[in-house]
Amino acid sequence: MSLLPDAVQREAFAEASRFRGEFYECLTARRDELFELADAMLCADGAVKSPVDLTLLPEHRRGHGAMYGGLNHGRLNVDRLRTVLASLPLPRFDGGRLVLAVDVSPWLRSDAPCSAERLFCHVYGRAKTASQFIPGWPYSFVAVLEPGATSWTAILDAVRLGPTDDATAITAAQLRGVVERLIAAGQWQAGDPDIVIVSDAGYDVTRLAWVLRDLPVELVGRVRSDRVMRLPKPPRMHGVNGRPPKHGPEFRFTKPETWPEPAITTVTDTTNYGKAEAQAWDRVHPRLTHRSSWLDHDGELPVVEGTLMRLKVEHLSKDRDAPPLWLWSSKTGATPDDVDRFWQAFLRRFDLERSKPDCCRSRDLASLSLFSFIVLDYRGLLV
Template sequence: MFRQELMGCFTRRPDALFELTDAVLATGPVLSLPHLSLDPLHRRGHGSVYAALAKGEINTGALRDMPARRLDQRPAVFALDVSCWARGDAECSPSRGFSYHPTRHSAGKPIIAGWAFSWLAGLELTTNSWTAPLEVVRLLPGASINAAAAAQILRLLSRLPDTSGRFPLFVFDGGYDPIRLALALVATPVDQRALGS
């Protein structure tokens, strides 16, 4: 069922995109794009990898809605956090900024140069570490993490199935400002809880 829904999100060159997705998920680190065509799940030639990426089309709205539709059997608990993809030696990387990092340091400060991403994930209330990533947004340098989080929450609420009067619970790391979030979501039926880092 999930695979059929995923295939339906590919509107142009669906077979090539689907096999490329399988290869990306099943293969470990690869040196270049043609290496993905060597995976047994990718049954096409290496040229189809480039064709899928150059000419394939994805219905991003349907792809974004698909995971949210599958959350109706789970408690509505979500987490937001910002993580950084380190790009310390890539001075020419577009939109590279400086972000907090708990374990890496630059010039004695807990910051790194790289790309910041705001993650929104569904949580399970069991004793495992599984999450359901629902949306990731790249943050430009100087962007407000609170504004990005509020926008992600509003987009998710428009995609969630009817929660039958239950308010979704959103938890945040210590870097978020609970006052700004509360003001941005004042008319939204959500439960917000700020967690310490």
């Protein structure tokens, strides 16, 4: 029995009904069959292993052959679907702030050697050293995170990464599109707090911060623990000639003797990790070179300054030792509240791991509609 007030139930039901109607309009061919497949997927008990299994559920009222007809000849207007997803009610953190997360989830295709544009996808095993590379299709996802612990995330976009794609450039264009659609839908207005985008260590967070610098966003990303960054350049000394330095001294993550005194130190009691101590240094930046994603950069390379954070907790679950976590944010002049907000938002990124639709585990309407996008992308039926 639900304990929600009747008014809340009616409002939620009306919003779900509105979304179902708009999702139905996004289907431009064989829409009845595709819509019933989405309904069956939403109501299936457990993970969906094969589309054929969906035809046995009561939500799928058509025959077995209709499923093949829908997947072979159906059409989905993906641009309209993305606009619909951006207009849904979205969870927000304190102050009404939106927090997005970006990640990659593979659709493993090891048994399909004839499938075009497969890549070797990194997959983690159960043991720490059991990771492996399996052929498949990687999809880049953007989702809205909730402030509390949950396995529900509102997925807003999905893009398949090809063999010749620059992952950073594709992700930057994807994030720009998502943010612009959110602004057009009225989810962000002038005067609202900046949208936070969190990412893991596989992303070049400084490059994303530079490319998206004209948008109202703050990038927060994990960086490798063996990195070397630079402190801000020292002030110009009177009477010293020559070109002033562009960078300050080195900041080696593995050598504490290169660390100056942190500008900010916060200590927070947590339920799962004991005391969490965060140290932050302002205006720390990488020393860029004309390599990798900066290879085609015109002109002098920029200095992309931000806030470097080191998070250390007492323990992980089951009293395991916790190595320090390094984060970098594109925001300079951060306050202690900003530092705590950054690392707490990053921890919420792991909610995305539980709701990736690679095994059809997610049960919210937005994720199911995006899974429909993936299926039709595989069939080449996007319009």
